[in-house]
Amino acid sequence: MLSFKNTSLRRGIKLLVSDATFTIHRGNKVGLVGANGSGKSSLLQLVLGELETEGGSIDLAANTRIAHMDQEVPTTDEPAINFVLAGDSAYVDVINSLESADDHEIAELHERLDTIDGYTARSRAATLMSGLGFQENEHENPLAAFSGGWRIRLSLARTLMTPADLLLLDEPTNHLDLDAIIWLTDWIRHFQGTLLLISHDREFLDSSVDHIANLQHGTLELFRGNYSAFERVLAERLALQQASYEKQQREITHMQDFVRRFRAKATKARQAQSRLKALERMEVIAPAHVDSPFTFEITASDKISAPLVSMQDAELGYETTVLSNINLSLLPGDRYGLLGANGAGKSTLIKTLKGELPLLSGQRTDGANLKIGYFSQHQLDELDLQASAVNHIETLGRQINDIPTEQSIRSFLGGFNFHGDKALAPVSTFSGGEKARLALALITWRKPNLLLMDEPTNHLDLEMRQALTVALQSFAGALILVSHDQHLMTNTVDQFLLVDQGTAKPFAGDLEDYRARVLPSIRKPTETKPVSENPSASRPGKQARKMRTRLKTISTRIERLERKLSETETKLNDPEIYEDRDSPDLQILIRDQVSLKEELTQLEEEWLNLDIQLEST
Numbered sequence: 328m329l330s331f332k333n334t335s336l337r338r339g340i341k342l343l344v345s346d347a348t349f350t351i352h353r354g355n356k357v358g359l360v361g362a363n364g365s366g367k368s369s370l371l372q373l374v375l376g377e378l379e380t381e382g383g384s385i386d387l388a389a390n391t392r393i394a395h396m397d398q399e400v401p402t403t404d405e406p407a408i409n410f411v412l413a414g415d416s417a418y419v420d421v422i423n424s425l426e427s428a429d430d431h432e433i434a435e436l437h438e439r440l441d442t443i444d445g446y447t448a449r450s451r452a453a454t455l456m457s458g459l460g461f462q463e464n465e466h467e468n469p470l471a472a473f474s475g476g477w478r479i480r481l482s483l484a485r486t487l488m489t490p491a492d493l494l495l496l497d498e499p500t501n502h503l504d505l506d507a508i509i510w511l512t513d514w515i516r517h518f519q520g521t522l523l524l525i526s527h528d529r530e531f532l533d534s535s536v537d538h539i540a541n542l543q544h545g546t547l548e549l550f551r552g553n554y555s556a557f558e559r560v561l562a563e564r565l566a567l568q569q570a571s572y573e574k575q576q577r578e579i580t581h582m583q584d585f586v587r588r589f590r591a592k593a594t595k596a597r598q599a600q601s602r603l604k605a606l607e608r609m610e611v612i613a614p615a616h617v618d619s620p621f622t623f624e625i626t627a628s629d630k631i632s633a634p635l636v637s638m639q640d641a642e643l644g645y646e647t648t649v650l651s652n653i654n655l656s657l658l659p660g661d662r663y664g665l666l667g668a669n670g671a672g673k674s675t676l677i678k679t680l681k682g683e684l685p686l687l688s689g690q691r692t693d694g695a696n697l698k699i700g701y702f703s704q705h706q707l708d709e710l711d712l713q714a715s716a717v718n719h720i721e722t723l724g725r726q727i728n729d730i731p732t733e734q735s736i737r738s739f740l741g742g743f744n745f746h747g748d749k750a751l752a753p754v755s756t757f758s759g760g761e762k763a764r765l766a767l768a769l770i771t772w773r774k775p776n777l778l779l780m781d782e783p784t785n786h787l788d789l790e791m792r793q794a795l796t797v798a799l800q801s802f803a804g805a806l807i808l809v810s811h812d813q814h815l816m817t818n819t820v821d822q823f824l825l826v827d828q829g830t831a832k833p834f835a836g837d838l839e840d841y842r843a844r845v846l847p848s849i850r851k852p853t854e855t856k857p858v859s860e861n862p863s864a865s866r867p868g869k870q871a872r873k874m875r876t877r878l879k880t881i882s883t884r885i886e887r888l889e890r891k892l893s894e895t896e897t898k899l900n901d902p903e904i905y906e907d908r909d910s911p912d913l914q915i916l917i918r919d920q921v922s923l924k925e926e927l928t929q930l931e932e933e934w935l936n937l938d939i940q941l942e943s944t
Contacts (some may be wrong), residue, residue: 328353328391328493328521329374331547333383338369346383347547351538353492354390356515356522358554361542363760367525369540371395371495374523385560387493389880394491394697396499400478403469407461407481410470411452414488418445443490455484458510459503459670474500476901479529487514494518497525501785504669505811529554539883563917564832620866621764621794623742627659627773627804632694634658635777636680647689649675657777657812661805664816666834666841667826673809676824676831677701680807693826700775702783706766712755716765719754723772743768744791759786768796776804786814790839813838874941885927892923 329351335343343366359367365499372378373385373393400410413419421440428436440446456466470478478734479502486496508531515535516521528530532539532554539550539557552558596663630741637656642648649672657680658664678684683700688838711719717736724730731739740750743764752763763786770778778799784792792815798801799806799819810816817838825834825841834841898904904913 328355328388328524330386331383331742332386333519335358335382336366336369336372336378337381338374338378341366342381342545343369344542344547344634345545346384349540349547349549351521351523351549353521354519356518356536357524357538357540357549358536359523359525359540359542360532360554360557360789363758363786364791365542367542367660368497370547371497371523374493374495380941381391384433385632392490392492393495394486394489394493394498396486396496397482398479400470400482403477404471406467407470407473408449408452408456409455410481411484411488412448412672415443415445415448415490415777417443418448421445431932448488452484452488455487455939456481458507458514459484460507467484468599468636470699480507493521493522493523498527499524499529500526500811503818505666505813505841506845508811508813509842513846527784527787527792528812528814529789529792531816559921563921592691620744621791623739623768623771623798625771625778625798625802627776627802628696628698628699628775628785630696631659631776631804632696634692635694635697637692638679638686639690639692640690641679642687643672643675643679643684644687645675646682648829650826650830653689655824655831657807658777658918659776662820662822663807664823665807665809665826666819666829672829672831673826674781675782676826677807677809681779687892697777698773698775700770700781701775701779702766702938703781704785707759707762710754710762713753715751715753716740717750717770718760719765719769720772723769726935739772740768741919760788760791763787764791771798774930777805778802778804778808780807780811781873782811784810862935871941874937878934878937878941881930881937881941882906885930885934888923888930891926892920894921895919897914 331347331349334344335342335346346486361367366603369378373380374387375393394414418440420443421436423435425433452465453466457463461477461480461484473481482723483496483499486494499511503511508528511532512534522536524532524536526535532555536553537551539552539554541548541550541557550560552560594930634656635658638653641651641653641655643650643653651781653676665676667673675684679686681699711722714722717733717740720736721730731837738748740746745761745768747766754765757765763783767783783795787795792812796818798813799808806819808816808820823836823841824831836844888931888940899916899920904910904916907913
């Protein structure tokens with residue numbers, strides 16, 4: 328459907344893509360990834376015909392219907408649902424023609440309306456709007472009544488309304504909450520056309536695409552599989568690079584130590600088991616990020632209180648109550664993820680914990696050493712546009728009467744990839760991603776013991792999101808997190824609070840359970856239990872004996888695989904093996920390492936699931 332033949336693309340003096348050759352076939356769903364500024368959006372403009380190639384060609388099948396998302400939505404009095412309906416131009420043409428048609432033309436137009444499924448257009452538009460978070464009573468509101476973020480959602484709904492053979496989406500999740508992303512993921516899964524998607528959300532990519540196009544250092548390369556599969560391939564390649572080898576081993580050791588610490592204290596709670604599996608997956612993908620430009624930690628303050636903050640029988644809100652009966656006590660090490668639909672009160676809870684909103688009633692007690700770090704998109708607007716990143720840190724130092732040296736500031740900012748002249752450039756020249764990184768750096772510099780984070784990943788690329796995930800894992804304070812990034816949530820929080828129906832209560836499940844709650848028609852495979860044809864097989868005692876036998880078999884198999892993996896990695900630790908990087912022996916060892924780890928992960932998941940089932944019998 329879409330072919331790149333020795334394609335090169337330039338914007339100004341910067342060569343974004345050089346000599347790219349690959350084909351996207353009809354029905355492929357391709358995730359386009361790469362660092363901010365690498366040229367991903369320009370590549371979509373090239374596909375749309377808005378840019379010309381520097382060399383080579385790009386071929387698109389004839390009569391291909393393309394849908395793409397506009398970032399600007401007019402602030403007019405047009406009803407929102409009409410704006411969405413306009414995405415289907417054929418439907419709009421028929422409706423407009425009906426207004427001035429004679430009797431003969433009316434019959435033909437109604438026949439055409441039936442052919443293009445026009446009679447269901449309004450209900451389809453309403454379904455799209457509801458899936459993206461709009462209440463039914465908002466569908467007729469004028470465009471001007473919505474904020475910028477909600478108008479972007481309307482633009483996305485209009486795009487999805489457009490009949491398309493090729494769908495181009497550029498960061499569609501940036502202005503969505505978790506519920507809307509869950510819905511959008513399901514919509515894409517059922518989309519029959521071809522998809523080219525830019526996203527920095529790995530879980531969204533994993534669930535939405537079957538190929539990855541990686542744009543890095545001017546090279547555009549297509550990989551089969553989702554983002555996790557791409558990471559594994561990238562890890563294998565890096566393992567072949569002698570210069571990266573030692574750093575890779577240190578990163579793996581760090582991740583293994585973290586997994587072991589967590590395993591030692593993990594409960595049998597569903598969310599704890601889910602996080603343990605995710606951490607084990609991170610151990611596998613860690614080598615894919617050894618060349619990340621971001622290296623920082625979030626260090627908690629030396630002085631700490633227990634509890635840090637507590638609320639009893641609290642009512643939260645502005646002038647009227649949004650949340651009531653809130654009883655929450657935060658201890659160092661607590662990690663909560665907030666779940667709930669947009670407008671349920673998640674931001675209200677965070678702003679109250681921050682102290683921005685006083686309690687309407689109830690009691691709040693702050694620890695003597697409470698030190699809050701708060702991140703939201705509004706923090707970006709509060710940056711001094713005329714000051715540099717160095718200036719911002721110097722200002723913080725003066726506020727606490729501890730002015731750091733310029734060298735210490737530069738070393739610190741280097742971990743957030745602010746080097747050289749960039750550290751001295753005014754913030755007005757920064758991109759959205761750079762502003763977000765600086766805001767996170769300022770929070771980190773303060774050494775908080777309670778982190779309140781409201782959608783911290785907007786504008787951040789995949790490498791920075793990975794670095795933030797790792798930094799939050801080792802943060803010793805308490806964390807309250809609202810995020811539509813499911814990878815970040817899964818890997819940094821231990822428990823969830825569901826903000827719903829005017830209160831906040833513990834949610835016992837994991838994100839898969841929450842997904843099933845948002846999309847009740849979707850059931851997880853584990854929820855469908857086969858019915859045994861043998862009545863005696865359903866007896867609890869016999870089932871338990873079978874599970875114990877299987878657990879023993881799995882344990883034996885795991886021990887054998889771990890021994891074999893240890894032997895394989897011992898050989899890979901020998902520098903001599905890398906003298907001939909094309910050696911068949913080296914290639915076999917790397918393939919064995921990957922396959923052994925994958926099999927171990929599958930067996931460990933089965934062991935954990937069986938162990939949970941056995942405890943419940």
